Structure formats: structure tokens, C-alpha cells
Amino acid sequence: MHDLLSDAIIPAPLREGGVRFCCLPQLYAELVRDDVESFPGLGAHQGQAWYQFLVQVGALALLRDEWQGPPPDAAETWRDLLAALTPGGAETAWSLIVSDATKPALLQPPTEKITEFSIFAETPDRLDILVTAKNHDRKQAAAAGGAPHHWLYALVTTQTASGFSGRGNYGVARMNGGLSSRVLIDRRPSHRWGPRVARGIRMLCIQRQRLMEQRGGGKIFDDEDDGMALAWLAPWDTDAMLPTRDLDLYFVEVCRRIRLSADGEGRIRALGRPSAKPRVDAGALNGNLADPWAPVERGGKALTVGGNGFNYRLAQRILLTAEFEKPLSLGKLAGEECADSEVHMAVLVRGQGKTEGLHERIIKLPHSIAEHLDLNTPAPESGDSDSDGTAARPLEALSERMVGRAAEARRVLRQAMIVYLQGPEHPDFQGATADPVTQRYDGVLDEHFFAVLFRESAGRLDFAQNETAWQRLLRFEAFGLAEEVWAGGGAPAARREKARAASEAVLWGGLRRHLPLAFPTPEDKAA
Numbered sequence: 001m002h003d004l005l006s007d008a009i010i011p012a013p014l015r016e017g018g019v020r021f022c023c024l025p026q027l028y029a030e031l032v033r034d035d036v037e038s039f040p041g042l043g044a045h046q047g048q049a050w051y052q053f054l055v056q057v058g059a060l061a062l063l064r065d066e067w068q069g070p071p072p073d074a075a076e077t078w079r080d081l082l083a084a085l086t087p088g089g090a091e092t093a094w095s096l097i098v099s100d101a102t103k104p105a106l107l108q109p110p111t112e113k114i115t116e117f118s119i120f121a122e123t124p125d126r127l128d129i130l131v132t133a134k135n136h137d138r139k140q141a142a143a144a145g146g147a148p149h150h151w152l153y154a155l156v157t158t159q160t161a162s163g164f165s166g167r168g169n170y171g172v173a174r175m176n177g178g179l180s181s182r183v184l185i186d187r188r189p190s191h192r193w194g195p196r197v198a199r200g201i202r203m204l205c206i207q208r209q210r211l212m213e214q215r216g217g218g219k220i221f222d223d224e225d226d227g228m229a230l231a232w233l234a235p236w237d238t239d240a241m242l243p244t245r246d247l248d249l250y251f252v253e254v255c256r257r258i259r260l261s262a263d264g265e266g267r268i269r270a271l272g273r274p275s276a277k278p279r280v281d282a283g284a285l286n287g288n289l290a291d292p293w294a295p296v297e298r299g300g301k302a303l304t305v306g307g308n309g310f311n312y313r314l315a316q317r318i319l320l321t322a323e324f325e326k327p328l329s330l331g332k333l334a335g336e337e338c339a340d341s342e343v344h345m346a347v348l349v350r351g352q353g354k355t356e357g358l359h360e361r362i363i364k365l366p367h368s369i370a371e372h373l374d375l376n377t378p379a380p381e382s383g384d385s386d387s388d389g390t391a392a393r394p395l396e397a398l399s400e401r402m403v404g405r406a407a408e409a410r411r412v413l414r415q416a417m418i419v420y421l422q423g424p425e426h427p428d429f430q431g432a433t434a435d436p437v438t439q440r441y442d443g444v445l446d447e448h449f450f451a452v453l454f455r456e457s458a459g460r461l462d463f464a465q466n467e468t469a470w471q472r473l474l475r476f477e478a479f480g481l482a483e484e485v486w487a488g489g490g491a492p493a494a495r496r497e498k499a500r501a502a503s504e505a506v507l508w509g510g511l512r513r514h515l516p517l518a519f520p521t522p523e524d525k526a527a
Contacts (some may be wrong), residue, residue, distance in 0.1 A: 001095060001096060001097040001098075001263060001266075002095060002096035002097060002148045002152075003023075003094055003095040004023055004024040004094040004095070004096070004152075005023060005024060005025060005079055005082060005090065005094045006023055006024065006079075007023055007081060007150050008019060008020075008021040008022055008023050009040070009096075009147075009148040009152070010022045010023070010024070010027050010117075010149050010152070010401040011040050011041065011091065011149060012027060012030060012036045012038075012039065012040070013037040013038055013040065014035045014036065014037045014038070015034070015036075016035070018173055019040070019246060023075075023079075023296060024078070024082060024094065025076070025077075025078035025079035025082060026078075026243045028054075028058060028071070028075070028078040028197075029073050029074055029075040029078055029474060030194070030199050031072075031194045031197045031198065032071050032072065032073040032194065032197075033053070033073050033194065034192060034193055034194030034195060034198075035079050035194065035358065036192075036193045038193070038195075039149075039153075039193070041153065041436070042148050043125075043128075043146065043153065043157075044358055045214070045348050045358050045422075046128065046154070046155070046156070046157045047346070048154045048161065048182075048184045048340070048346045048347075048348070049155040049156050049157040049161040049182075050153060050156055050157070050199070050341065051184070051193075051197065051259065052161075052182075052184065052293065053156045053160055053252065053419070054162065054197050054200075055197055055204060055217075055292075056204070056250050056251075056252050056312055057082070057085070057230075057252060058071060058201040058249055058410075059200075059201045059204035059205050059250055060085060060230075060248065061078070061081035061082050061084070061085050062081065062201065062205055062231045063205055063250075063399060064079055064081075064085060064150070064229065065084060065206075066083060066177075067081070068505055070198070070202065071198055071201050071202065072177070073117055074278050078381055079525045082084070082094065083179075085229055085230060086230065086233060086437065089103065089104050089233055092104055092105055092174070093106065093230070093232070093233060094106050094379070095107065096148055096151060096244070096260055096268070097150060097260050097261060097262050097268065099261075100430060101114035101258065101259055102235075104232055104233050105232075105259065105260065106152075106155070106232070106455060107155050107160075107232050107252075107254050107258075108155075108232055108254070108258055108260065109160045109231070109232050109233075109236035109261050110232060110233075110234075110235045110236075111235065111236060111237050111257065111259065111273075112235070112237055112359065112524070113237050113273070113436075114259060115253070116273055117271035117272060117273045117505075118271065118272065118273070119258070119269060119270075119271060119272075120258065120269075120270045120271055120272030121269065121270040121272075122269045122270075123494040124146040124150040124151045124153070124154035124155075125146070125150075126270075127151070127154045127155065127156065127158055127258070127270045128153070128154035128155075128157045128158045132187045132461075135171050138243060141417075144336070144346040146267070146268065150419065151260060151270075152411060155258070155260070158185055158255075158256060158258070159232075159253070159254040159256060160172060160252065160253060160254075160255075161181075161259070162181075162255050162256065162346070163175065163178050163180065163181060163184045163350045164177075164178025164179060168274020168275055168276070168450065169256060169274065169275075169400055170255055170256075170257055170275060170277070170278040170279070170388055171278075172253055172280075173179065173244075173253060173255075173278065173279075173280040173282035173285070173287070173289050174253070174256045174287055174289050174291040174294065175287045175304075176287035176301045176302045176303070176304045177287070177304070177519055178288045178351055179351065179352055180187075180287065180302070180350070181304070181305060181347050181348055181349055181350050182291070182294070182347070183294050183295070183302070183303050183345075183346075183347045184293045184344065184345065184346040185290075185293055185294070185295055185303075185329060185330065185343070185344075185345050186329045186330075186343070186344045186345075186346075187198070187329055187331070187340065187341055187342070187343055187365070188341060188342060188343075188344050189331075189336070189341055190342075191342075199333065200329065201329065202291075202333060203292070203329060203331065204250060204292055204328070205412075206332060206333065207328050208250075209291065210247065210328075212249055212268060212290075216358070217457075219243065219346065220244045220245070220285065220289065220290065221243050221244055221247060221249045221290065222246070226253065226448065227245075227246055227247045227248035227249070228242070228246055228247050228251060229248045229250070229251055229252065230251070230252050231247070231251055231252060231253045231254050231279065231280070231494075232252075232254045234380055236254075236275075236279065238256055238275050239275070240274045240277060241277055241279060241280060241281035242279060242280050242281060243281050243283075244280065244281065244282055247446040247494065250292070253280055253318060254270065254279060254281065255278065256280055257273040257274070257275055257315060258270055258271070258272050258524055259271045259272075261401050269415035273515050279452060283407060286300060286301040286302060286507070287301060287302030288301060288302050290300070291327070292328040292329050293308075293327050293328075293329045294327055295318050295324035295326060295327055296324060296325040296327075297323065297325075298322070298323060298324070298325070302320070302325065303316060305347045305349055305359065306349065306356075307351070307356040307357065309347070309349065309357065309359025309360075309361070310345040310347070310359055311442070311446050312403075312445065312446045312449035312450065313403055314401050315345065315363065315450070316363060316403055316449070318345075319343065319363075320395060320396045320399045320400075321396060321399075321400070323417075329344070330475050334496060336367075337367065338367055339367055340364070340365065340366050340367050341365045341367070342362050342363060342364050342365055343361075343362070343363040343365055344360070344361075344362055345359075345360065345362075345363075346358075346359070346360045346361075347359050363450050364450070364451075364454070365454070366454055366456060368456060368459060368460060368461070369454055369461060370396065372393075372394060372395040372461060386403060394463055395453070395463075397452065398463050398466065398467060399453055400469060401468065402449065402452070402470045403514060405471055405514065406445050406449075406470075406472060406474060406511075407477070407525070408444065408514035408515075409441075409474040409478055409510075409511060409514060410438055410441055410445075410517060412478070412506065412507060412510030412511055412514060413434075413438060413481065413482065413507065414434045414437070414438050415427075415506050415510065416431060416482060416503045416504070416506040416507035416510070417433070417434035417438075417482065417485055417503065418431070418433050418434050418504050419502050419503045420485060420486065420499045420502070420503035421433050421434065421485070422500075423499055424498065424503075425500035437481055437482075437485060440481060441477060441478065441481055444477045445473075445474070448473060449470075452469050452470045452473065453466060453470075454467055454468065455466065456506065457464075466497050467516075467517060468517040471515040471516075471517040471518040472518045474511075474518065475511050475515055475518035476516055476518070477505070478507065478511060482503070482504075482507055486500050486503070486504075
């Protein structure tokens with residue numbers, strides 16, 4: 001049932017209006033033509049996994065066929081390409097439901113032990129479950145009567161992006177540990193699905209050899225192109241793990257033993273069986289598995305994002321410093337030199353027994369900064385060109401100074417607020433009294449950091465002007481928040497004036513010392 005090579009089960013609103021239900025080959029054709037507006041029924045937390053699945057499968061299909069040129073826009077061509085990815089199994093390997101469990105189904109490995117499976121989920125949102133503290137953040141198992149495309153999205157997310165969720169339920173190999181998350185750091189021409197998917201497929205095809213050399217060719221993956229592309233084709237009845245040497249560089253993995261079935265009325269449910277070990281033997285690699293969208297720390301571990309998400313400090317480290325090997329997806333393709341783009345960052349952050357939020361960030365990337373921000377190659381090691389490793393990379397040096405000035409201004413603001421709220425006599429600088437103010441300050445800086453860093457003057461970056469603008473912003477926002485606190489009367493009335501005077505002195509003195517460009521000099525005033 002529901003063979004994605006031929007059955008039109010994926011709804012796609014089209015640019016010219018109306019909704020077309022597509023099979024997978026037709027969907028690829030519509031995406032390449034940029035006719036797809038959205039995917040109804042796709043959860044916010046499922047978008048990342050669905051995008052990565054479409055790009056990986058599309059790139060694998062073209063690479064195995066040794067396709068030259070841009071991705072095709074004909075459904076018939078895509079049908080042949082996808083079928084060729086599943087030699088000997090095309091009649092079942094793209095179907096959501098296959099009654100014979102000894103044959104592969106879409107993202108469902110074949111098994112001869114289906115009698116040992118038990119009911120795992122009767123709704124698609126139970127299959128793709130978000131761990132919530134209670135049952136109120138997002139209702140669980142509420143999608144009764146889910147359509148096939150709901151099950152498809154849930155299956156893709158579960159099998160390609162899950163983390164560890166209890167004994168026998170292991171996560172994917174492309175993350176640094178079971179409580180981590182798979183990350184998406186992607187450069188895209190726009191927010192539209194078609195250009196994003198087409199660009200991603202082209203990038204993976206063009207840069208395959210470079211990524212193989214950079215990320216472990218001959219060590220992690222076989223140098224040849226005959227590794228297993230789709231991990232769901234291999235039977236999974238034993239505890240034996242798949243060695244990475246047997247897998248393609250861009251392999252699509254499955255991390256759970258799952259089989260979908262349907263009753264006499266067509267209602268779908270998922271059967272599952274625990275596994276004693278992860279599916280892929282990659283525990284020692286710490287997620288450094290050539291994921292095209294994952295930054296890798298210099299120590300060899302894939303990026304793990306915390307509950308704060310992609311705040312400006314983390315985003316700056318990823319894009320501009322040598323702390324991470326930049327992912328393949330950030331590179332430029334031919335023809336993009338004169339085009340603006342944006343960096344899309346996304347992750348569903350996990351914790352132990354909880355979900356710490358779906359975090360996304362979009363950073364506008366003007367084409368004029370390309371000469372200062374080379375995302376095609378990893379940043380050089382610190383100290384390669386100068387004492388601090390940044391003189392040859394002025395944009396990185398500026399961003400580092402901006403982050404440093406922000407940290408100093410935040411500390412000064414915190415001290416000033418504590419002096420006012422607790423009194424100047426015996427302030428407890430270890431307490432959390434000023435946290436609400438500094439958190440608001442961080443939020444404002446987060447919103448403006450990259451806009452100031454990438455600000456252009458007369459069509460080019462002016463580093464001195466941008467640095468001055470940032471320090472003045474730090475000063476303006478710090479005093480704005482402080483004025484709100486002082487006007488609010490948080491200190492006891494008997495010492496309010498004295499507390500304010502002391503607080504102002506701390507704020508003025510500290511900011512003058514740490515933000516020299518934020519205060520006009522006599523020469524500036526004369527001018």
C-alpha cells in the first residue's frame with residue numbers, strides 16, 4: 001500500500017493555485033520547477049528532517065546514475081532514478097505498508113521476526129513523539145485517523161532524526177550522543193522549498209569528493225561509490241550493527257525497528273521491537289559522520305546545541321571562527337557569487353526526558369560580504385597567519401570584538417542593576433536579582449548582532465563604522481533598560497535616590513571604560 005514511486009499521497013499546494021497530490025517522483029519534478037508552496041500536515045519540528053531526506057535521497061539517486069547537470073524536472077526520469085536506488089527491491093522498498101515483513105518497506109528494514117513486534121503507535125504523532133513535561137505543551141497521540149502523508153512525515157522524522165528515548169530505542173548516528181540532536185546549518189537562496197531542495201541536491205553532488213577527502217574517506221566510509229545508500233534495505237534481525245565502511249557517504253539511515261501495517265479498513269498503525277544496539281556502528285565517531293549540514297568541533301565532535309538555541313554567540317562561532325569545521329552546505333555554488341542568500345539554522349533540542357525547544361535562526365547573507373566570509377573552506381587554524389589567528393580575517397576579528405564588548409557591557413549593566421535593586425552598601429553580585437534585565441538585554445543584542453556586523457556603507461563593509469555602531473547600540477540599549485528599572489522604583493523609597501546615583505555611576509563609568517567608541521570625543525563634538 002501507498003507506494004511512493006506511483007501513488008499520489010503527498011499533498012503539495014502549487015504556485016498557480018490548487019493542491020496536487022504527488023508521488024515522490026512527481027514531487028521532485030515539481031520542486032525542481034519551483035512549483036511547490038508548502039507541505040500541509042508537515043509539523044514544524046518535522047520540516048528539517050523532511051528537507052534533509054529529500055536532499056539526501058535526490059543526491060544519491062543522481063550520483064548513482066552518474067547524472068551530469070542540474071536535477072531533472074521530469075517525473076518519469078525521477079521514477080527511474082529512485083527505482084535504481086533499490087535494485088531488486090523497488091517493488092516494495094518505496095511503499096509505506098508491505099504485508100510481507102521479510103521485504104523492505106520505506107524506511108522499514110525487512111525482518112523475519114515480525115511476530116516479536118508489538119504495537120508501537122496507533123497515530124502518527126505517537127510514532128514521532130515529542131517529549132513534553134506534561135501533556136499540555138503539545139497533545140500526544142491526538143492525530144487519530146492520520147492520512148498516509150502524516151505517517152510518512154512521522155516515519156522520516158523518527159528514523160532519520162531521533163535521539164535516544166529509553167532502553168532499546170537508540171537515536172541516529174549523525175549526532176553527538178543519544179541526548180544530542182541532529183543539526184541543520186544550511187545556506188539557501190530563499191525560503192521556498194524548490195530552490196532549497198534543488199540547491200541542496202546540487203551541492204551534495206558537486207562537493208562529494210571534497211567532503212570525502214575532508215571527512216574521513218578511507219577511514220570512515222569506503223572511497224568507492226558502492227556503499228549502501230538506503231539503510232532500510234538491509235535485514236535487521238540480529239544485534240549486528242552496520243559498519244560505516246559498508247555505507248555510502250550520504251546514506252539515509254534508520255534507527256528503529258519499525259513496520260507499518262493496516263487493518264481491513266485501511267487504518268494504519270506502527271509495530272515496533274527494541275534493539276540491543278544502535279543500527280550503525282558509529283559510537284566512537286561522536287556524530288562526526290560527514291553530515292553535510294553539521295558543524296564539527298575541532299576536537300572531532302558534531303555540534304550539540306543547548307537550550308539557548310542559536311543565539312548570536314553560537315551563530316558567530318559557527319560562521320566566523322575556527323572553532324568548527326564549516327558544513328558542506330554553507331559553500332557557494334557557481335552562479336551564487338552575485339546573489340544574496342541566507343543561512344538557515346534549525347534544531348530540535350533534546351534533554352534527558354524532555355524537549356528543550358525547536359530553535360531556528362535565519363541570518364541574511366549579502367553577497368558583498370563573500371570576500372570576507374569564505375564559507376567554501378574551513379577557517380584556518382588559530383595562529384596560522386598571526387598571533388591571534390584573526391588578522392587575515394577582518395570580519396572574524398570584528399565579530400570577536402563585538403561579542404567581547406557585548407559581554408563587558410552586559411556585566412556592567414548587571415552590576416549597575418544589582419547596586420540599585422539591592423542598595424550600594426552590601427550588594428550581592430552572585431545573586432540573580434538582575435537576571436530579568438540582562439536576559440532582555442541579551443534578546444535585544446541577539447536581534448541586532450548580524451544586522452550590524454553585515455551592515456554595508458556605499459555597497460561595502462565598513463569595519464570601523466560597524467564597530468562604532470555596535471558600541472553605540474550597546475550603550476543605548478543598556479541605558480534604555482536601566483531607565484525602565486530606575487523609573488519602576490524597585491529600590492526601597494528611603495534609599496532610592498542614593499541607590500540610583502550609585503547605579504548610574506557604575507553604569508556610566510563601566511560603559512565609558514569598555515565602550516570607548518560609544519561616547520563622542522571633543523573632536524567629534526567640534527565636528
